[in-house]
Amino acid sequence: MSTVHDVRTLTDPADRRAASDVFHGTLHRGPVSDEVWEAHGQAADEHWLGVYTADGEIVGSANSFPTRLTVPGGAGVAAAAVSGVGVRADSTRAGRLTALMRAQLSAVRDRGDTAAVLRASEAAIYGRYGYGVASRGDHVTVTARPGWRPDAPAAGTVRMLDRAEAAKVLPDLQDRLAAGRPGGMTRTARWWRRAIDPAGPAAGEYKAIAVHTGPDGDDGFAVWGVTEGDLPGGRDEIRIQQLWAGSPAATAGLWRFLTGIDLAAAVSAWSRPLDEDLDLMLTDLRAHRVTGRSDDLWLRIVDVAGALGARAWGAGDPVVLRLHDPLFDDAGTWRIGPDGVAPAGDTLPDLECGLESLGPAFLGDRTPSALARGGRWTEHTLGAAARADAVFAVPGPAPWCGTFF
Ligand SMILES: CC(=O)SCCNC(=O)CCNC(=O)[C@H](O)C(C)(C)COP(=O)(O)OP(=O)(O)OC[C@H]1O[C@@H](n2cnc3c(N)ncnc32)[C@H](O)[C@@H]1OP(=O)(O)O
Known part of the structure; x- marks a missing residue:
């Protein structure tokens, strides 16, 4: 006999904060500070769910924000971007996630969205709810200062932005670039604040940002941090956090720029499109190494x-x-x-x-x-x-x- 769980829609910020604390606990993280919660915790256009015990204690959460997902041919469909999924360790394997998923997907359907999408912490979780891996990404490392073939695409310039400038330029640019690739999705204002706001959760972190401008204007950008090496000077590794490029020349221009930065031994990225084909542009194709491949977006068609x-x-x-x-x-x-x-x-x-x-x-x-x-x-x-x-x-x-x- 299946248990009926008490799943509630959360609109009160205090309830959402309790859900956020539970979720962070499931990731083995402590709750966020009051300051971070106030500035970045939640937004009105999101849909939050909590699952409660008979005593009224919240033990699980799931939330989503609205997005537009690009599909083959270039159309965009309304989708729910699912995140914040977790059930407290003392309450797992009793059907609570299933109750949350059923309630969440019912709400997605009632809102008239076409699909739900997510990034999965573990591959075994979401197939049973109709999600499947819809795109994959390559983990890539490129040695600093590789040789570029003379016929590698090259047209444009790169300029660096501070975080305040980036907050003005990147959201529209990313929306435009994401509309040109299946699986690309729009991001909310909260997403951007969390990623690049100088006072956001990543406030103290080193983060640098550059935009590529081609013949028709801005057509790519990169956001990166570093993994510090043991020795000062020359041993840091540049770690790409985001890189979007609207043309092969923008791809080459941004990688050429990043791999040419001083005092870095290599540039790596955790998930690159499978058709980036950077190795074709290098004189030594082994300067580009694919070190792994993993699932990127999980898609669940609802309509x-x-x-x-x-x-x-x-x-x-x-x-x-x-x-x-x-x-x-x-x-x-x-x-x-x-x-x-x-x-x-x-x-x-x-x-x-x-x-x-x-x-x-x-x-x-x-x-x-x-x-x-x-x-x-x-x-x-x-x-x-x-x-x-x-x-x-x-x-x-x-x-x-x-x-x-
Ligand atoms: C989009 C995101 O936010 S991704 C983040 C997901 N969250 C995490 O990874 C945080 C840590 N994990 C958790 O919080 C929980 O273990 C959850 C949310 C993954 C699962 O919650 P539960 O309440 O235990 O799931 P529930 O009891 O509904 O399980 C349903 C089924 O999935 C299976 N299942 C659940 N989690 C897992 C898992 N991690 N690996 C394999 N199977 C799993 C259960 O065994 C069960 O199978 P059954 O129907 O054959 O008996």
Whole structure:
């Protein structure tokens, strides 16, 4: 018999603060200070949930902020960016997260959002709620001052900004750049305050910011800190926190700038788009090392018709895809082709999968054939996965979120 948990929507800042304290505890962190909470703790446009014991004590939390997520073809859909998920260690494995997820996704659906997205602390948690990895990122290290090939793209200049200037320039620039890549998402004012406000949570931290300007204006930016080396002078490692570039020249320009900064041995980044292709621009391609790869954005489609209808589709014969929702009702059977998407009623499907396995193909990170080979999609009609590959393929950048939340 499943337990009914007391999940409440939190609007009072004091309740939200209690939820925030619980969440930080689940990350093995203490509560934030009064000052940080007042300046950065929460915002009115967010949706917060808490799960309570029978004694009225909060033991779990989940929240989300509104965003627009770019899908293949360039459209943006309304999505809930989920964060702050945690259940206190003495209350786990009793179904509280499931109760929070059910309440949160119901609210997302009632608000009319198309999807929910998140960055997962652990890969085993969210598939059961219909989330799947929709983009991945490479961990990259580039040796300082690599040789650049003479034909590497180069057009533009780089200027450094202080945090106050950056607060004016970066939000619009990032919105524009994120609209050009599937998986890109808009950020809220609170997100930016937390990331770069001189008095924000990262106040004492070294953080530097630069913008790239190309022939048509600002077209990229980077935010970085350093890992200090043992010896003064020459052994620091520049750690990219954010790097968005709207063209290959902006990518090359920003990396060229960062790898040319004095007193640094290397430049590293934790998650770069899989199509950055920086190695192609270097005389010694081994100066660029991919040291790992990890999941980037997790996507959970909530409004199937809205999501499939917003995305562009490639050429090829249509396929009939049956979808299962692991949490809610049936997600329907859909005819998908170059002319768009329509409900397919009781038509026998060519292919079948759970929503958690649609996400990887939806943004273009994986092909239907790869998902079928991995056992994630079932192919009922011979050759249907290959047909779906053509329909799901849309020219454009590889999916990548580039925002941590
Ligand atoms: C978007 C973000 O904020 S990511 C941050 C997520 N938070 C954290 O990682 C903080 C530390 N962890 C926690 O707070 C908790 O362990 C949570 C939130 C991950 C899980 O909360 P719980 O209340 O224990 O989850 P719940 O009891 O509802 O579990 C549901 C199912 O998921 C499984 N599950 C839950 N957490 C995990 C996990 N970390 N690894 C593997 N399985 C898990 C449970 O075993 C259960 O499986 P079952 O249905 O087959 O029995």
